[in-house]
Ligand SMILES: O=C(O)CCC(=O)C(=O)O
């Protein structure tokens with residue numbers, strides 16, 4: 001199976017000159033059939049899972065499926081006690097620049113569990129049963145954690161660029177990101193924004209999608225999407241602006257149209273976990289875990305690609 005996957009990834013990587021063509025091709029080759037073949041073993045694994053979630057978890061999943069976004073908080077998942085610890089961890093992370101006003105404090109696929117309590121914090125989120133129920137049911141297969149990112153966005157009065165402009169994420173048909181705010185986020189601190197129903201299962205799923213996948217340059221595709229959102233009432237009336245306190249957790253299918261991080265006063269601190277199917281086109285390495293025995297279940301091993 002991995003040969004089929006590698007073959008398509010090689011084609012996508014090497015033969016196609018621009019990210020637009022690459023995105024177009026990925027949408028053509030990842031037809032349902034190829035998607036199903038590559039992900040078959042993860043669909044089977046998903047079908048074997050038996051976990052009865054809380055009623056609230058079921059309603060969160062159904063709203064996510066309907067709208068493409070659902071806003072909740074760590075308390076809802078019994079993880080409220082992690083907030084001060086996560087905030088503390090965030091303060092102590094080493095920093096690394098990724099853009100003029102956004103600094104990514106950590107962007108790697110390493111979870112070190114050898115006595116590093118702070119990483120066990122992340123594992124507590126990763127292994128949370130109700131969160132996993134939502135993630136894998138959304139995909140209808142065991143999804144893979146593509147990356148974890150911890151980001152601080154600094155105030156800026158300059159023009160919006162990159163992820164601060166309306167865009168869709170590429171790489172897969174469905175994507176599910178969990179964004180956890182570690183600081184209070186108001187309208188002035190760059191809240192995450194989403195246009196409901198633009199996700200894979202939504203009514204506006206195909207709208208301008210191929211032209212809008214590249215987010216690294218201010219290009220025509222992106223500007224077209226900006227104009228589109230501004231001019232179409234069925235889009236701009238569907239915008240959800242996720243203002244919220246520290247501890248807010250957002251589940252969102254970012255194959256739908258979204259933006260965020262354009263803060264004007266206080267910085268915004270955020271952790272994100274990005275989930276994809278196993279057929280996703282991702283250039284990031286799989287997770288490296290120092291203590292594999294920590295993740296005992298077959299499901300968690302699949303999630304981390306161990
Ligand atoms: O920083 C934000 O709110 C948006 C981030 C984003 O576009 C993404 O993670 O795909």
Ligand SMILES: [Fe+2]
Nearest residue numbers: 163168169254
């Ligand atoms: Fe994005």
